[in-house]
Amino acid sequence: MASLKDLRDRIGSVKNTRKITSAMKMVAAAKLRRAQDQAEASRPYAERMERMLSDLASRSSSDLPLMAGTGKSDTHLIILGTADRGLCGGFNANLVKETRRMTNELQSAGKQVKIYCIGKKGAQALNREFGDLIVKRVEDLDKPALSYSKAGAIADDILTMFDDGAFDAATLIYARFQSAIAQIVTRQQLIPFAVEADEDAANVDEADDSAYEFEPSEDAILAELLPRNVGVQVFKALLENAASEQGARMTAMDNATRNAGEMIDKLTLLYNRSRQASITKELIEIVSGAEAL
Amino acid sequence: MTMQFELVTPEASQAQIEATMVVVPGAEGDMGVLQDHAPTVTSLRPGVVSVTGSDGETGFFVAGGFAEITAARCVILAESATPLSDLTAEAAQAAMTEAKAALETATSDGEKNAAERKVAVADAMVDAAKA
Numbered sequence: 001m002a003s004l005k006d007l008r009d010r011i012g013s014v015k016n017t018r019k020i021t022s023a024m025k026m027v028a029a030a031k032l033r034r035a036q037d038q039a040e041a042s043r044p045y046a047e048r049m050e051r052m053l054s055d056l057a058s059r060s061s062s063d064l065p066l067m068a069g070t071g072k073s074d075t076h077l078i079i080l081g082t083a084d085r086g087l088c089g090g091f092n093a094n095l096v097k098e099t100r101r102m103t104n105e106l107q108s109a110g111k112q113v114k115i116y117c118i119g120k121k122g123a124q125a126l127n128r129e130f131g132d133l134i135v136k137r138v139e140d141l142d143k144p145a146l147s148y149s150k151a152g153a154i155a156d157d158i159l160t161m162f163d164d165g166a167f168d169a170a171t172l173i174y175a176r177f178q179s180a181i182a183q184i185v186t187r188q189q190l191i192p193f194a195v196e197a198d199e200d201a202a203n204v205d206e207a208d209d210s211a212y213e214f215e216p217s218e219d220a221i222l223a224e225l226l227p228r229n230v231g232v233q234v235f236k237a238l239l240e241n242a243a244s245e246q247g248a249r250m251t252a253m254d255n256a257t258r259n260a261g262e263m264i265d266k267l268t269l270l271y272n273r274s275r276q277a278s279i280t281k282e283l284i285e286i287v288s289g290a291e292a293l
Numbered sequence: 294m295t296m297q298f299e300l301v302t303p304e305a306s307q308a309q310i311e312a313t314m315v316v317v318p319g320a321e322g323d324m325g326v327l328q329d330h331a332p333t334v335t336s337l338r339p340g341v342v343s344v345t346g347s348d349g350e351t352g353f354f355v356a357g358g359f360a361e362i363t364a365a366r367c368v369i370l371a372e373s374a375t376p377l378s379d380l381t382a383e384a385a386q387a388a389m390t391e392a393k394a395a396l397e398t399a400t401s402d403g404e405k406n407a408a409e410r411k412v413a414v415a416d417a418m419v420d421a422a423k424a
Protein backbone atom coordinates (compact mmCIF):
# COMPACT_ATOMS: atom_id res chain seq x y z
CA MET A 1 0.00 0.00 0.00
CA ALA A 2 1.05 3.52 -0.76
CA SER A 3 2.57 5.36 2.17
CA LEU A 4 0.98 8.45 3.65
CA LYS A 5 3.58 10.66 2.05
CA ASP A 6 2.91 9.17 -1.40
CA LEU A 7 -0.78 9.83 -0.98
CA ARG A 8 -0.17 13.37 0.11
CA ASP A 9 2.01 14.04 -2.94
CA ARG A 10 -0.56 12.48 -5.22
CA ILE A 11 -3.33 14.69 -3.85
CA GLY A 12 -1.10 17.72 -4.34
CA SER A 13 -0.43 16.88 -7.95
CA VAL A 14 -4.09 16.27 -8.76
CA LYS A 15 -4.91 19.59 -7.16
CA ASN A 16 -2.42 21.28 -9.46
CA THR A 17 -3.98 19.54 -12.45
CA ARG A 18 -7.36 20.80 -11.39
CA LYS A 19 -6.05 24.33 -11.18
CA ILE A 20 -4.68 24.09 -14.70
CA THR A 21 -7.79 22.59 -16.25
CA SER A 22 -10.09 25.07 -14.59
CA ALA A 23 -7.90 27.94 -15.81
CA MET A 24 -8.00 26.49 -19.32
CA LYS A 25 -11.75 26.26 -19.09
CA MET A 26 -12.05 29.91 -18.20
CA VAL A 27 -9.68 30.95 -20.96
CA ALA A 28 -11.69 28.89 -23.45
CA ALA A 29 -14.91 30.52 -22.26
CA ALA A 30 -13.46 33.97 -22.85
CA LYS A 31 -12.14 32.98 -26.26
CA LEU A 32 -15.47 31.42 -27.13
CA ARG A 33 -17.22 34.68 -26.45
CA ARG A 34 -14.77 36.49 -28.69
CA ALA A 35 -15.19 33.92 -31.46
CA GLN A 36 -18.94 34.22 -31.26
CA ASP A 37 -18.76 37.99 -31.47
CA GLN A 38 -16.59 37.69 -34.53
CA ALA A 39 -19.00 35.26 -36.15
CA GLU A 40 -21.84 37.61 -35.34
CA ALA A 41 -20.06 40.56 -36.95
CA SER A 42 -19.38 38.64 -40.13
CA ARG A 43 -22.98 37.64 -40.62
CA PRO A 44 -24.43 40.72 -42.42
CA TYR A 45 -21.86 40.48 -45.19
CA ALA A 46 -22.32 36.76 -45.69
CA GLU A 47 -26.09 37.06 -45.69
CA ARG A 48 -26.18 39.85 -48.26
CA MET A 49 -23.70 38.01 -50.40
CA GLU A 50 -25.70 34.83 -50.26
CA ARG A 51 -28.92 36.59 -51.13
CA MET A 52 -27.38 38.31 -54.10
CA LEU A 53 -25.73 35.14 -55.24
CA SER A 54 -28.73 32.87 -55.03
CA ASP A 55 -30.83 35.54 -56.71
CA LEU A 56 -28.37 35.78 -59.58
CA ALA A 57 -27.75 32.07 -59.78
CA SER A 58 -31.43 31.27 -60.10
CA ARG A 59 -31.89 33.58 -63.06
CA SER A 60 -28.65 33.01 -64.86
CA SER A 61 -27.84 30.06 -67.06
CA SER A 62 -24.16 30.73 -66.90
CA ASP A 63 -21.70 27.93 -67.54
CA LEU A 64 -18.85 29.32 -65.47
CA PRO A 65 -16.67 26.51 -64.12
CA LEU A 66 -17.19 27.66 -60.54
CA MET A 67 -20.92 27.32 -61.05
CA ALA A 68 -21.33 24.42 -63.44
CA GLY A 69 -18.18 22.46 -62.60
CA THR A 70 -15.44 21.47 -64.99
CA GLY A 71 -17.60 18.87 -66.66
CA LYS A 72 -15.86 15.96 -64.93
CA SER A 73 -15.40 14.91 -61.36
CA ASP A 74 -12.16 12.94 -61.33
CA THR A 75 -10.27 14.82 -58.66
CA HIS A 76 -11.74 16.02 -55.40
CA LEU A 77 -10.20 18.48 -53.03
CA ILE A 78 -11.11 18.11 -49.38
CA ILE A 79 -10.47 21.23 -47.36
CA LEU A 80 -10.21 20.21 -43.75
CA GLY A 81 -10.34 22.78 -41.00
CA THR A 82 -9.07 21.70 -37.59
CA ALA A 83 -7.51 23.32 -34.56
CA ASP A 84 -3.81 23.94 -34.04
CA ARG A 85 -3.93 22.58 -30.54
CA GLY A 86 -5.36 19.58 -28.74
CA LEU A 87 -7.03 19.19 -25.37
CA CYS A 88 -10.41 19.99 -26.83
CA GLY A 89 -12.24 16.69 -26.48
CA GLY A 90 -13.19 14.91 -29.67
CA PHE A 91 -13.15 18.06 -31.76
CA ASN A 92 -10.14 17.27 -33.94
CA ALA A 93 -10.72 13.53 -33.92
CA ASN A 94 -14.27 13.90 -35.23
CA LEU A 95 -13.19 16.13 -38.08
CA VAL A 96 -10.37 13.81 -39.01
CA LYS A 97 -12.71 10.81 -38.87
CA GLU A 98 -15.12 12.48 -41.28
CA THR A 99 -12.26 13.33 -43.64
CA ARG A 100 -11.02 9.75 -43.53
CA ARG A 101 -14.50 8.46 -44.27
CA MET A 102 -14.97 10.82 -47.19
CA THR A 103 -11.56 10.02 -48.62
CA ASN A 104 -12.30 6.32 -48.49
CA GLU A 105 -15.70 6.83 -50.10
CA LEU A 106 -14.21 8.81 -52.95
CA GLN A 107 -11.28 6.48 -53.43
CA SER A 108 -13.48 3.42 -53.60
CA ALA A 109 -15.53 5.26 -56.24
CA GLY A 110 -12.32 5.50 -58.24
CA LYS A 111 -11.74 9.22 -57.74
CA GLN A 112 -8.54 11.01 -56.94
CA VAL A 113 -8.42 12.84 -53.66
CA LYS A 114 -6.35 15.79 -52.54
CA ILE A 115 -6.44 17.17 -49.04
CA TYR A 116 -5.90 20.78 -48.03
CA CYS A 117 -5.20 20.93 -44.30
CA ILE A 118 -5.97 24.03 -42.30
CA GLY A 119 -4.77 23.58 -38.73
CA LYS A 120 -1.91 21.57 -37.31
CA LYS A 121 -3.87 18.75 -35.75
CA GLY A 122 -5.60 17.58 -38.91
CA ALA A 123 -2.34 17.37 -40.83
CA GLN A 124 -0.68 15.46 -37.99
CA ALA A 125 -3.47 12.93 -37.73
CA LEU A 126 -3.71 12.29 -41.47
CA ASN A 127 0.00 12.34 -42.13
CA ARG A 128 0.63 8.61 -41.71
CA GLU A 129 -2.36 7.38 -43.67
CA PHE A 130 -2.84 10.00 -46.38
CA GLY A 131 0.41 11.96 -46.19
CA ASP A 132 0.91 11.79 -49.96
CA LEU A 133 -2.57 13.22 -50.59
CA ILE A 134 -2.01 16.36 -48.54
CA VAL A 135 -1.31 19.15 -51.00
CA LYS A 136 -1.02 21.96 -48.53
CA ARG A 137 -0.80 22.62 -44.81
CA VAL A 138 -1.78 25.93 -43.29
CA GLU A 139 -1.09 26.58 -39.62
CA ASP A 140 -1.40 29.17 -36.91
CA LEU A 141 -4.25 31.10 -38.47
CA ASP A 142 -5.47 32.39 -35.14
CA LYS A 143 -2.14 33.95 -34.25
CA PRO A 144 -2.59 36.75 -33.43
CA ALA A 145 -6.19 36.67 -34.65
CA LEU A 146 -8.24 35.14 -37.38
CA SER A 147 -8.96 37.72 -40.06
CA TYR A 148 -10.73 37.81 -43.35
CA SER A 149 -7.52 38.50 -45.22
CA LYS A 150 -6.15 35.14 -44.04
CA ALA A 151 -9.28 33.33 -45.19
CA GLY A 152 -9.09 35.29 -48.42
CA ALA A 153 -5.51 34.15 -48.97
CA ILE A 154 -6.59 30.52 -48.54
CA ALA A 155 -9.48 31.07 -50.93
CA ASP A 156 -7.15 32.65 -53.50
CA ASP A 157 -4.86 29.69 -53.13
CA ILE A 158 -7.73 27.27 -53.71
CA LEU A 159 -9.03 29.24 -56.68
CA THR A 160 -5.58 29.36 -58.20
CA MET A 161 -5.37 25.59 -57.93
CA PHE A 162 -8.82 25.33 -59.49
CA ASP A 163 -7.87 27.62 -62.37
CA ASP A 164 -4.81 25.48 -62.98
CA GLY A 165 -7.03 22.42 -63.22
CA ALA A 166 -5.69 20.73 -60.09
CA PHE A 167 -9.15 19.50 -59.04
CA ASP A 168 -12.75 19.37 -60.22
CA ALA A 169 -14.74 19.67 -57.03
CA ALA A 170 -14.00 20.96 -53.56
CA THR A 171 -15.62 20.19 -50.23
CA LEU A 172 -15.11 21.95 -46.92
CA ILE A 173 -15.13 19.91 -43.74
CA TYR A 174 -15.58 21.89 -40.56
CA ALA A 175 -17.48 21.81 -37.27
CA ARG A 176 -20.57 23.95 -37.14
CA PHE A 177 -21.03 25.53 -33.75
CA GLN A 178 -24.33 24.73 -32.12
CA SER A 179 -23.54 25.07 -28.45
CA ALA A 180 -20.60 24.56 -26.14
CA ILE A 181 -21.66 20.92 -25.86
CA ALA A 182 -22.63 20.18 -29.46
CA GLN A 183 -20.51 20.84 -32.52
CA ILE A 184 -21.74 19.35 -35.75
CA VAL A 185 -19.20 18.07 -38.24
CA THR A 186 -20.34 19.41 -41.59
CA ARG A 187 -19.47 18.73 -45.20
CA GLN A 188 -20.08 21.66 -47.46
CA GLN A 189 -19.67 21.64 -51.18
CA LEU A 190 -17.60 24.65 -52.12
CA ILE A 191 -16.89 24.19 -55.80
CA PRO A 192 -19.01 23.98 -57.92
CA PHE A 193 -21.35 26.36 -56.18
CA ALA A 194 -24.50 24.64 -54.97
CA VAL A 195 -27.62 26.76 -55.00
CA GLU A 196 -29.09 26.22 -51.60
CA ALA A 197 -32.68 25.15 -51.50
CA ASP A 198 -33.25 26.05 -47.88
CA GLU A 199 -32.96 29.77 -48.56
CA ASP A 200 -34.25 31.43 -45.43
CA ALA A 201 -36.38 33.99 -47.18
CA ALA A 202 -36.83 36.07 -44.08
CA ASN A 203 -35.71 39.27 -45.73
CA VAL A 204 -39.14 40.34 -46.80
CA ASP A 205 -38.39 44.05 -46.65
CA GLU A 206 -36.51 43.83 -49.90
CA ALA A 207 -38.81 41.51 -51.74
CA ASP A 208 -38.64 43.83 -54.71
CA ASP A 209 -35.20 42.64 -55.71
CA SER A 210 -36.49 41.03 -58.88
CA ALA A 211 -36.54 44.55 -60.26
CA TYR A 212 -32.80 45.12 -59.90
CA GLU A 213 -30.76 46.44 -62.75
CA PHE A 214 -27.36 44.85 -63.10
CA GLU A 215 -24.26 46.66 -64.12
CA PRO A 216 -22.26 45.66 -66.16
CA SER A 217 -24.38 42.49 -66.63
CA GLU A 218 -25.77 39.66 -64.60
CA ASP A 219 -23.18 37.23 -65.85
CA ALA A 220 -20.30 39.61 -65.25
CA ILE A 221 -21.39 40.19 -61.68
CA LEU A 222 -21.88 36.49 -61.15
CA ALA A 223 -18.37 35.85 -62.47
CA GLU A 224 -17.02 38.20 -59.83
CA LEU A 225 -19.32 37.12 -57.07
CA LEU A 226 -18.52 33.40 -57.25
CA PRO A 227 -14.81 33.59 -56.40
CA ARG A 228 -15.53 36.02 -53.59
CA ASN A 229 -18.12 33.67 -52.26
CA VAL A 230 -15.41 31.03 -51.87
CA GLY A 231 -13.55 33.41 -49.59
CA VAL A 232 -16.65 34.17 -47.60
CA GLN A 233 -17.50 30.50 -47.17
CA VAL A 234 -13.97 29.65 -46.07
CA PHE A 235 -14.03 32.53 -43.59
CA LYS A 236 -17.40 31.44 -42.27
CA ALA A 237 -16.19 27.88 -41.83
CA LEU A 238 -13.06 29.05 -40.01
CA LEU A 239 -15.07 31.23 -37.66
CA GLU A 240 -17.47 28.38 -36.92
CA ASN A 241 -14.49 26.14 -36.35
CA ALA A 242 -12.88 28.60 -33.97
CA ALA A 243 -16.05 28.85 -31.92
CA SER A 244 -16.51 25.08 -31.96
CA GLU A 245 -12.94 24.49 -30.87
CA GLN A 246 -13.28 26.77 -27.87
CA GLY A 247 -16.68 25.31 -27.04
CA ALA A 248 -15.30 21.79 -27.17
CA ARG A 249 -12.29 22.77 -25.09
CA MET A 250 -14.51 24.43 -22.52
CA THR A 251 -16.62 21.30 -22.14
CA ALA A 252 -13.60 19.00 -22.06
CA MET A 253 -11.85 21.11 -19.44
CA ASP A 254 -15.02 21.37 -17.39
CA ASN A 255 -15.19 17.58 -17.32
CA ALA A 256 -11.51 17.30 -16.50
CA THR A 257 -11.91 19.74 -13.62
CA ARG A 258 -14.82 17.77 -12.26
CA ASN A 259 -12.98 14.47 -12.59
CA ALA A 260 -9.99 15.92 -10.80
CA GLY A 261 -12.29 17.05 -7.99
CA GLU A 262 -13.74 13.56 -7.64
CA MET A 263 -10.29 12.06 -7.63
CA ILE A 264 -9.15 14.43 -4.90
CA ASP A 265 -12.16 13.44 -2.79
CA LYS A 266 -11.40 9.75 -3.22
CA LEU A 267 -7.73 10.18 -2.47
CA THR A 268 -8.44 12.30 0.58
CA LEU A 269 -10.76 9.62 1.93
CA LEU A 270 -8.12 6.99 1.33
CA TYR A 271 -5.50 9.21 2.97
CA ASN A 272 -7.61 9.74 6.09
CA ARG A 273 -8.40 6.04 6.32
CA SER A 274 -4.78 5.02 6.12
CA ARG A 275 -3.80 7.65 8.63
CA GLN A 276 -6.49 6.38 11.00
CA ALA A 277 -5.39 2.81 10.41
CA SER A 278 -1.81 3.58 11.28
CA ILE A 279 -2.83 5.42 14.47
CA THR A 280 -5.02 2.48 15.50
CA LYS A 281 -2.16 0.12 14.80
CA GLU A 282 0.21 2.13 16.96
CA LEU A 283 -2.33 2.25 19.78
CA ILE A 284 -2.78 -1.52 19.68
CA GLU A 285 0.96 -1.94 19.79
CA ILE A 286 1.26 0.34 22.83
CA VAL A 287 -1.66 -1.33 24.64
CA SER A 288 -0.45 -4.86 23.99
CA GLY A 289 3.07 -3.81 24.97
CA ALA A 290 1.74 -2.50 28.30
CA GLU A 291 -0.26 -5.70 28.89
CA ALA A 292 2.80 -7.86 28.35
CA LEU A 293 4.64 -6.17 31.20
CA MET B 294 -33.70 63.79 -48.59
CA THR B 295 -31.41 61.21 -47.15
CA MET B 296 -30.85 57.53 -47.58
CA GLN B 297 -29.17 54.89 -45.51
CA PHE B 298 -25.57 54.27 -46.51
CA GLU B 299 -23.95 51.11 -45.23
CA LEU B 300 -20.45 49.78 -45.73
CA VAL B 301 -20.15 46.10 -44.88
CA THR B 302 -16.95 44.05 -44.84
CA PRO B 303 -16.67 40.36 -43.93
CA GLU B 304 -15.31 41.25 -40.52
CA ALA B 305 -17.74 43.94 -39.48
CA SER B 306 -20.16 46.55 -40.59
CA GLN B 307 -17.76 49.45 -41.00
CA ALA B 308 -20.00 52.43 -41.42
CA GLN B 309 -23.63 53.39 -41.27
CA ILE B 310 -24.33 56.94 -42.35
CA GLU B 311 -27.39 58.95 -43.22
CA ALA B 312 -26.23 60.22 -46.58
CA THR B 313 -27.51 62.70 -49.08
CA MET B 314 -25.23 61.49 -51.82
CA VAL B 315 -22.89 58.57 -52.39
CA VAL B 316 -20.41 58.27 -55.22
CA VAL B 317 -19.39 54.68 -55.95
CA PRO B 318 -16.62 53.55 -58.31
CA GLY B 319 -18.77 51.30 -60.50
CA ALA B 320 -17.25 48.81 -62.89
CA GLU B 321 -18.42 50.91 -65.80
CA GLY B 322 -17.56 54.29 -64.35
CA ASP B 323 -18.23 56.33 -61.24
CA MET B 324 -21.83 56.55 -60.24
CA GLY B 325 -23.53 59.16 -58.11
CA VAL B 326 -26.37 57.80 -56.04
CA LEU B 327 -29.14 59.97 -54.62
CA GLN B 328 -32.32 59.04 -52.85
CA ASP B 329 -34.91 57.19 -54.93
CA HIS B 330 -32.34 55.63 -57.20
CA ALA B 331 -33.53 52.77 -59.38
CA PRO B 332 -32.72 49.41 -57.75
CA THR B 333 -29.31 48.47 -59.07
CA VAL B 334 -26.59 45.96 -58.36
CA THR B 335 -23.17 46.84 -59.65
CA SER B 336 -19.70 45.51 -59.17
CA LEU B 337 -17.03 47.97 -58.09
CA ARG B 338 -13.53 48.50 -59.29
CA PRO B 339 -10.86 49.36 -56.71
CA GLY B 340 -11.34 53.01 -55.83
CA VAL B 341 -12.85 55.51 -53.46
CA VAL B 342 -16.42 55.50 -52.23
CA SER B 343 -17.31 58.97 -51.08
CA VAL B 344 -20.30 59.67 -48.90
CA THR B 345 -21.84 63.06 -48.32
CA GLY B 346 -23.77 63.20 -45.08
CA SER B 347 -24.83 65.80 -42.59
CA ASP B 348 -21.28 66.09 -41.24
CA GLY B 349 -19.56 66.58 -44.56
CA GLU B 350 -17.87 64.20 -46.93
CA THR B 351 -16.29 60.89 -45.87
CA GLY B 352 -14.17 58.73 -48.16
CA PHE B 353 -13.39 55.03 -48.04
CA PHE B 354 -10.96 53.13 -50.18
CA VAL B 355 -12.40 49.80 -51.29
CA ALA B 356 -10.48 47.06 -53.07
CA GLY B 357 -13.43 46.11 -55.24
CA GLY B 358 -16.74 44.65 -54.21
CA PHE B 359 -20.40 45.24 -54.91
CA ALA B 360 -22.97 47.93 -54.38
CA GLU B 361 -26.61 47.13 -53.81
CA ILE B 362 -28.72 50.19 -54.36
CA THR B 363 -32.41 50.60 -53.65
CA ALA B 364 -34.57 53.70 -53.31
CA ALA B 365 -33.92 54.02 -49.59
CA ARG B 366 -30.47 52.58 -49.13
CA CYS B 367 -27.07 52.03 -50.61
CA VAL B 368 -25.17 49.02 -49.33
CA ILE B 369 -21.54 48.47 -50.24
CA LEU B 370 -20.14 44.98 -49.87
CA ALA B 371 -16.37 45.22 -49.89
CA GLU B 372 -13.72 42.67 -48.97
CA SER B 373 -11.69 45.37 -47.34
CA ALA B 374 -12.32 49.03 -46.75
CA THR B 375 -10.03 51.71 -45.34
CA PRO B 376 -11.15 55.19 -44.35
CA LEU B 377 -9.27 57.66 -46.55
CA SER B 378 -7.95 59.40 -43.46
CA ASP B 379 -6.12 56.18 -42.50
CA LEU B 380 -4.62 55.61 -45.92
CA THR B 381 -1.03 56.74 -46.28
CA ALA B 382 1.06 57.03 -49.39
CA GLU B 383 3.73 54.80 -47.83
CA ALA B 384 1.30 51.95 -47.18
CA ALA B 385 -0.03 52.22 -50.73
CA GLN B 386 3.48 52.19 -52.12
CA ALA B 387 4.35 49.15 -50.02
CA ALA B 388 1.30 47.31 -51.35
CA MET B 389 2.36 48.21 -54.86
CA THR B 390 5.89 46.86 -54.38
CA GLU B 391 4.53 43.65 -52.90
CA ALA B 392 2.04 43.16 -55.72
CA LYS B 393 4.68 43.70 -58.36
CA ALA B 394 6.99 41.22 -56.70
CA ALA B 395 4.16 38.67 -56.67
CA LEU B 396 3.60 39.26 -60.37
CA GLU B 397 7.24 38.65 -61.15
CA THR B 398 7.44 35.40 -59.24
CA ALA B 399 4.12 34.07 -60.57
CA THR B 400 4.58 30.95 -62.65
CA SER B 401 1.17 29.49 -63.46
CA ASP B 402 -1.70 31.32 -65.17
CA GLY B 403 -3.82 31.28 -62.02
CA GLU B 404 -1.03 32.87 -59.98
CA LYS B 405 -0.51 35.49 -62.66
CA ASN B 406 -4.16 36.46 -62.69
CA ALA B 407 -4.20 36.78 -58.93
CA ALA B 408 -1.06 38.93 -58.97
CA GLU B 409 -2.43 41.16 -61.73
CA ARG B 410 -5.53 41.79 -59.66
CA LYS B 411 -3.32 42.76 -56.74
CA VAL B 412 -1.38 45.21 -58.89
CA ALA B 413 -4.62 46.85 -60.05
CA VAL B 414 -5.78 47.24 -56.44
CA ALA B 415 -2.44 48.69 -55.37
CA ASP B 416 -2.50 51.06 -58.32
CA ALA B 417 -5.88 52.43 -57.31
CA MET B 418 -4.67 52.67 -53.73
CA VAL B 419 -1.70 54.81 -54.75
CA ASP B 420 -4.05 57.12 -56.67
CA ALA B 421 -6.42 57.36 -53.74
CA ALA B 422 -3.60 58.16 -51.33
CA LYS B 423 -2.39 60.99 -53.58
CA ALA B 424 -5.78 62.64 -53.87
